[in-house]
Amino acid sequence: MICTNPFYTLEIGGASLFSCRPSGKNTAVPFDWPIFEIDGEKTEIAPETFGLTDRRFLNDKIEQLTFSGEARGCTLKLELLICAFTPFFRFRYFLSSNSDLRLTKSGGDSVSYFSYPDEGAVRRTEVRLSEYDQLVHSYRLREVPAFEHEDALMGPILAEERRDFSLLVAYEHGSTYPDKYLCYEKKDGKIALCAVKGNYLHGQSLRDDPFESIWFQAGAVDGDTDALARAYREFQLEYCSLNAASRKPYIFYNTWAYQERNRFYNKQAYLSSMNEERITKEIGIAHKMGVDVFVIDTGWFSKTGDWETNGSRFPSGMKHIADLLKERGMILGLWFAPPAAACTSEILKKHKGNIRSANGKTSTPGPVWETEDSYDMCLVSDYWDDFADRLIELAGKTGVRYFKWDAVSMFGCDAPGHRHGGEDSSQWERADNYSFNLVRYLSKIADKVCAAVPDAIVDFDVTEHGRCVGLAFLSSGKYFAVNNGPYYPNYDITVPPDQWINVFVNPGPARGWVCRKTLCYDKWIPSVLFMTHYLPDDPEASQLINLASLVLGQNGIWGDLPNVSDNGVALFRAVLNEYKRVRGDVTAADPVVYGCPGDSFEVYEKINRKTRRGLISVFTNAGGKYVYRVKSAVDGKPVVFGGASISEKDGFTYLTVQAKGPSAAILFFGGKA
Ligand SMILES: [Zn+2]
Missing domain, CATH: 2.70.98.30 (Golgi alpha-mannosidase II; domain 4)
Incomplete structure (x- = not known):
C-alpha cells in the first residue's frame, strides 16, 4: 500500500x-x-x-x-x-x-x-x-x-x-x-x-x-x-499525543512550597496548612494573579488508594473547592502517589496480591506525608485499571482535571503473578520486565483517564533520579521537571538536623539559574511539557526574574501566596495578562537562545516565525550595558516589563539593557490589538 x-x-x-x-x-x-x-x-x-x-x-x-x-x-x-x-x-x-x-x-x-x-x-x-x-x-x-x-x-x-x-x-x-x-x-x-x-x-x-x-x-x-x-x-x-490538554500553556499554581516552608521555617506539620480556610484564601489571590490551574499538593485526601477527600480538612468537600475555582475561571488539580494504597483502604482489600514485592518480601507500609501508612502497589498488575477508574470517578465527583503524579520509581517489583512474568521466569527477568513496563502502564492509566475525561491533564513528577524519562510518557501527558533543584548533599554539604535540605528555596536570581536549565529541552520538545515552578515572593526584582523565566513555557508558580505583597500580585497579573495574549505564539515558537543560566547576559527569543508575535526574556547577572541584535522578526513595538529598550538600525532590531546587577526584562510583541 x-x-x-x-x-x-x-x-x-x-x-x-x-x-x-x-x-x-x-x-x-x-x-x-x-x-x-x-x-x-x-x-x-x-x-x-x-x-x-x-x-x-x-x-x-x-x-x-x-x-x-x-x-x-x-x-x-x-x-x-x-x-x-x-x-x-x-x-x-x-x-x-x-x-x-x-x-x-x-x-x-x-x-x-x-x-x-x-x-x-x-x-x-x-x-x-x-x-x-x-x-x-x-x-x-x-x-x-x-x-x-x-x-x-x-x-x-x-x-x-x-x-x-x-x-x-x-x-x-x-x-x-x-x-x-x-x-x-x-x-x-x-x-x-x-x-x-x-x-x-x-x-x-x-x-x-x-x-x-x-x-x-x-x-x-x-x-x-x-x-x-x-x-x-x-x-x-x-x-503526537491524543491528550491535547497536556499541551496547553496554562499557568499552574502548586501549594507545596508553603507546606514545606511551614515545616522548616515555622516548625509546623506539612499538612497544617492543608485546610479549606487556607486554600480558599490562596484561591482568591491566585485568581488575582492570573493562575489557570490550582493544584492542591499532598494531604487533601483521607487515605491513599481510595483518594476520598479528607472531610475534616475540607468540610464543604472538594466539589465546593472546584466550584470556587470554576467561578473564577480556574481548574482544580490534585496530588496523587499512584502506587500508594493505605493499609485500611478499600482498594487494598481487593488488591492484596498486587502489593509490590522484591526478593519474596512485600513492601513495608509507611506513612505518606503525615497520612496513614500505605503499601506500595505494583502498577504493572491489575491494580492499574482500578487506579485509572478511581481517577475517572474523582473527575466526575469533584471536577478535578489536573492529576499530579508523584513518587513513582521505576524499580522494585519482581513478584510472580502480576503482569511482568510468572513462576517460569527468573526473579531478575521479572524485575527487568517490571521496570521496562512501568512507563507503559503509567501511559495506559493516563490514556484511559484522558479518553474518559478529554480535558484531563496528567503530569508525572520526574524531579528525582531513576524516573522513566523519555518519549513514552510525553505521548500521554507532561513532566513536572524540577521541584527545588539541588539538595545540600548534591554539593557535599552536611545538612544540620531539621534543616530544609534544599538549597534553592529563596527569592533572588539563583533559583532561576537552576530552573531555566530545563529549557534545554525546548529545541526538540516544547518547554510546556517540562513544567517547573518559580517563586512569586517579593521583592519586585526577584518577581521579575521569576516571571521572565516562567513565561518561557515552564509556567509554574510555587507559592506562599498570602505572603506576596499587593504590588507583587498586581505585577503578576499585569505580566500574565500580556502573556495570555501571546501564549499560543510563545508555545509554538522554537527558541533562539543566547547565553546560559548564570551568565552575565542571557536572552531567550520566543517569537512565532509565522506571526512574529511572542516574547523575549532577558536576564543579567552582572552590571553593565548590553546591546543585543534580535534574530527573530518581530511585530511592532513591544510591551516591556523591566529595564530594556528597543531600537531599529539598518533593518535590525536591537535590544539595550543597562543593568546595575542581577535583573530581568520581558518584552511582549504583538499582544495589543
Ligand atoms: Zn509486580
Whole structure:
C-alpha cells in the first residue's frame, strides 16, 4: 500500500516493512521487517500476505492504519499513526500465533525492531533525553555526536543529516541514562534499534500472551538537523499525543512550597496548612494573579488508594473547592502517589496480591506525608485499571482535571503473578520486565483517564533520579521537571538536623539559574511539557526574574501566596495578562537562545516565525550595558516589563539593557490589538 502526505510517500509492505521517501526527493529509506527470536531462532517476520485491515481517524488530525499478515506461523500486526500536517509518524507491532510458538532469549533480549541502511557520509546526532545532571538535580537534554563515543546508543532520538534531507527515528520508552532497555547499534551495514533487557519474557507464549511492542517514531524533513528539531518540536506539540490538554500553556499554581516552608521555617506539620480556610484564601489571590490551574499538593485526601477527600480538612468537600475555582475561571488539580494504597483502604482489600514485592518480601507500609501508612502497589498488575477508574470517578465527583503524579520509581517489583512474568521466569527477568513496563502502564492509566475525561491533564513528577524519562510518557501527558533543584548533599554539604535540605528555596536570581536549565529541552520538545515552578515572593526584582523565566513555557508558580505583597500580585497579573495574549505564539515558537543560566547576559527569543508575535526574556547577572541584535522578526513595538529598550538600525532590531546587577526584562510583541 502507498500512503502519501505533503511530506512523504510511504510504501508499506513488500520487500521492507515500509519505505519512506521525503517529498521532492529521489531517495527512499527502507525500514527492514522486525526480527524476533522465536524458539531459539532469529526470525524475520516478513509476511507476504501483509495488507491493510482497518483505517480510522482517532481525532480530527491523526489517522490510524492497521495492517496484518501471516509469516512463519505468526501474525504480525502493524499499527501506524499518520497525520497530514507533520512529516513524523508513529508505529508499533503486535505479534501473536495460533500455535505454541515462544519468544526466547538465547543470549539476552533478541529483537531488532527496525533497521535501515547505514549511509556513510551523514552527520548523526543522538538526542539523549534522560541525562541526570547532579549539578542542577534534574534531567536535561544532551546532543551527542552519534557512534563517536559509544557503540550502543540510548537515544531515544537519533537524527541523521544527509546531503538532501534529514531523517529522524525515535522510540517511546523512558529510563535514566545509562540504564538502557533499547539501543541503536550499527550492524551488517545497517542502523538497528534493538531490545536490550526487559522487553519481553524468555518463553513468552505468542498464543497465550501475545507480544505488544512500545511505539516508535520516524520521519524526514527537507533541511538540516535544526530544521528536523523544529519540525519534531511541532509534532510533539500538535500531532503526537491524543491528550491535547497536556499541551496547553496554562499557568499552574502548586501549594507545596508553603507546606514545606511551614515545616522548616515555622516548625509546623506539612499538612497544617492543608485546610479549606487556607486554600480558599490562596484561591482568591491566585485568581488575582492570573493562575489557570490550582493544584492542591499532598494531604487533601483521607487515605491513599481510595483518594476520598479528607472531610475534616475540607468540610464543604472538594466539589465546593472546584466550584470556587470554576467561578473564577480556574481548574482544580490534585496530588496523587499512584502506587500508594493505605493499609485500611478499600482498594487494598481487593488488591492484596498486587502489593509490590522484591526478593519474596512485600513492601513495608509507611506513612505518606503525615497520612496513614500505605503499601506500595505494583502498577504493572491489575491494580492499574482500578487506579485509572478511581481517577475517572474523582473527575466526575469533584471536577478535578489536573492529576499530579508523584513518587513513582521505576524499580522494585519482581513478584510472580502480576503482569511482568510468572513462576517460569527468573526473579531478575521479572524485575527487568517490571521496570521496562512501568512507563507503559503509567501511559495506559493516563490514556484511559484522558479518553474518559478529554480535558484531563496528567503530569508525572520526574524531579528525582531513576524516573522513566523519555518519549513514552510525553505521548500521554507532561513532566513536572524540577521541584527545588539541588539538595545540600548534591554539593557535599552536611545538612544540620531539621534543616530544609534544599538549597534553592529563596527569592533572588539563583533559583532561576537552576530552573531555566530545563529549557534545554525546548529545541526538540516544547518547554510546556517540562513544567517547573518559580517563586512569586517579593521583592519586585526577584518577581521579575521569576516571571521572565516562567513565561518561557515552564509556567509554574510555587507559592506562599498570602505572603506576596499587593504590588507583587498586581505585577503578576499585569505580566500574565500580556502573556495570555501571546501564549499560543510563545508555545509554538522554537527558541533562539543566547547565553546560559548564570551568565552575565542571557536572552531567550520566543517569537512565532509565522506571526512574529511572542516574547523575549532577558536576564543579567552582572552590571553593565548590553546591546543585543534580535534574530527573530518581530511585530511592532513591544510591551516591556523591566529595564530594556528597543531600537531599529539598518533593518535590525536591537535590544539595550543597562543593568546595575542581577535583573530581568520581558518584552511582549504583538499582544495589543
Ligand atoms: Zn509486580
